[in-house]
Amino acid sequence: MTATRTLPATALLATGLAGAALAQSSHGDMGKMPMGGSAAMHDQMQKTMADMQPAPGDAPSTKDFKEADMAMMHTMSVPYTGDTDVDFRTHMIPHHKGAIDMAKVALKHAKDASTKQMAQKIIDDQEKEIADMQAWLKQHGK
Structure with a gap:
């Protein structure tokens, strides 16, 4: 999949999974996520979810x-x-x-x-x- 094709799914998952991601705070950058449902948290969730997508060379x-x-x-x-x-x-x-x-x-x-x-x-x-x-x-x- 290309990043442009996975981004909408990533955005959907990021929106619905903020609580789950916080439960995983020791995993990757999630421990650095701001609290409170802010735009920055949403952006970090999108990045985290995008980073979980398979990439060429993995x-x-x-x-x-x-x-x-x-x-x-x-x-x-x-x-x-x-x-x-x-x-x-x-x-x-x-x-x-x-x-x-x-x-x-x-x-x-x-x-x-x-x-x-x-x-x-x-x-x-x-x-x-x-x-x-x-x-x-x-x-x-x-």
């Missing part, structure tokens, strides 16, 4: 990481209910699924054994936490 692992990032950002766009217990779980589940997807990229592409070991631990831990959160939601009729 390493195969970078392409896979970018795909995982975009999928996570899309699935983290979950409506808030006003119930902290529910909102925490419904927003953490896609966040954890994103961590699993990124860990799978690491398993596929990493060369260092400790990276692969950490990735597998993340998958195991996050899958258990997702199952626990889903069970809680089901138990509470959500």
Whole structure:
């Protein structure tokens, strides 16, 4: 895709995902984003989302990481209910699924054994936490 073809989708995602991006504040430049829904925040979100688009010359692992990032950002766009217990779980589940997807990229592409070991631990831990959160939601009729 060209930048001009992806920009409208990027703008749409950026508008709807500011909260999700702030949850990822340790990821890239998002930790430097201004608070409060300002034009600068919107511009930074657009840049961040554009940076997640595949680019010519990206390493195969970078392409896979970018795909995982975009999928996570899309699935983290979950409506808030006003119930902290529910909102925490419904927003953490896609966040954890994103961590699993990124860990799978690491398993596929990493060369260092400790990276692969950490990735597998993340998958195991996050899958258990997702199952626990889903069970809680089901138990509470959500």
